[in-house]
Amino acid sequence: MNNPALIKANDIGFSVAERQILQHVTLEVQQGQLLTLIGPNGAGKTTLVRIVLGLLQPQSGTLHRTAGLRIGYMPQKLFIEPTLPLTVRRFLQLAAPGRRQPVKPLLEEVRIAHLMEQQVSALSGGELQRVLLARALSQSPQLLVLDEPAQGVDVTGQTELYQLINSIRDRHGCGVLMVSHDLHLVMATTDEVICLNQHICCHGKPEHVSNDPAYLALFGRREAETLAVYTHHHNHSHDLTGDISHDNCNHDRDTDHG
Numbered sequence: 001m002n003n004p005a006l007i008k009a010n011d012i013g014f015s016v017a018e019r020q021i022l023q024h025v026t027l028e029v030q031q032g033q034l035l036t037l038i039g040p041n042g043a044g045k046t047t048l049v050r051i052v053l054g055l056l057q058p059q060s061g062t063l064h065r066t067a068g069l070r071i072g073y074m075p076q077k078l079f080i081e082p083t084l085p086l087t088v089r090r091f092l093q094l095a096a097p098g099r100r101q102p103v104k105p106l107l108e109e110v111r112i113a114h115l116m117e118q119q120v121s122a123l124s125g126g127e128l129q130r131v132l133l134a135r136a137l138s139q140s141p142q143l144l145v146l147d148e149p150a151q152g153v154d155v156t157g158q159t160e161l162y163q164l165i166n167s168i169r170d171r172h173g174c175g176v177l178m179v180s181h182d183l184h185l186v187m188a189t190t191d192e193v194i195c196l197n198q199h200i201c202c203h204g205k206p207e208h209v210s211n212d213p214a215y216l217a218l219f220g221r222r223e224a225e226t227l228a229v230y231t232h233h234h235n236h237s238h239d240l241t242g243d244i245s246h247d248n249c250n251h252d253r254d255t256d257h258g
């Protein structure tokens with residue numbers, strides 16, 4: 001794909017209180033590209049997303065965004081006070097007060113127009129995720145950043161949601177940076193996958209990554225995925241904090257075959 005890059009992160013490093021959270025992370029998202037970030041719990045995915053959004057400043061490396069880039073962000077968690085009377089319509093109006101996009105087409109796009117007058121507190125997990133997606137779309141984004149958009153959604157609903165995200169990408173031609181735990185569910189719709197565990201363990205087309213030894217070491221066993229207990233057995237190891245305790249791997253963008 002040779003579309004213009006919307007964001008370019010180069011050799012990003014980030015640490016908190018001397019604990020390295022990310023190191024040597026390089027990636028770019030192009031217009032119309034769907035890039036999935038995959039990695040175990042605590043791998044640094046949300047931290048990287050927050051750096052891309054400009055909410056965190058990396059200690060090393062550079063992040064370049066296209067001038068004036070409009071980003072629609074769907075956070076991993078959004079606490080909405082359950083006792084607050086708030087309809088879906090009002091919630092979306094509050095999300096983009098300056099832009100005042102009509103709410104109905106947004107909800108039609110995510111296929112929940114019938115829920116416009118429903119209380120947000122009464123939504124199912126899958127419905128809430130679609131409302132949050134509509135909220136991200138209310139920014140007319142050139143780049144959609146989705147942090148585990150399918151969490152709290154059953155497997156059938158997850159597949160539908162990923163298909164919906166893909167169709168939104170096709171319709172709007174926006175770039176998508178998406179965090180996911182399950183490569184198998186996103187494989188069909190993802191252009192490129194980056195497998196992150198503090199550094200980039202491997203990257204490439206989904207079929208390539210799914211056969212990469214580093215990916216298999218992290219995610220190979222389905223039961224391990226189900227239990228969200230991940231092991232990491234390539235040519236270096238991570239201590240309890242996730243730090244690399246010894247390593248002879250290549251820390252640049254090239255694949256780290258474990």
Ligand SMILES: Nc1ncnc2c1ncn2[C@@H]1O[C@H](COP(=O)(O)OP(=O)(O)OP(=O)(O)O)[C@@H](O)[C@H]1O
Nearest residue numbers: 016021039040041042043044045046047048241242
């Ligand atoms: N502000 C912070 N202070 C201290 N540690 C932090 C901070 N933010 C993140 N971390 C740590 O950095 C690591 C990476 O966190 P992050 O949320 O980016 O991981 P993740 O890959 O998104 O995980 P998950 O899949 O569980 O959501 C975690 O071990 C987390 O505890």
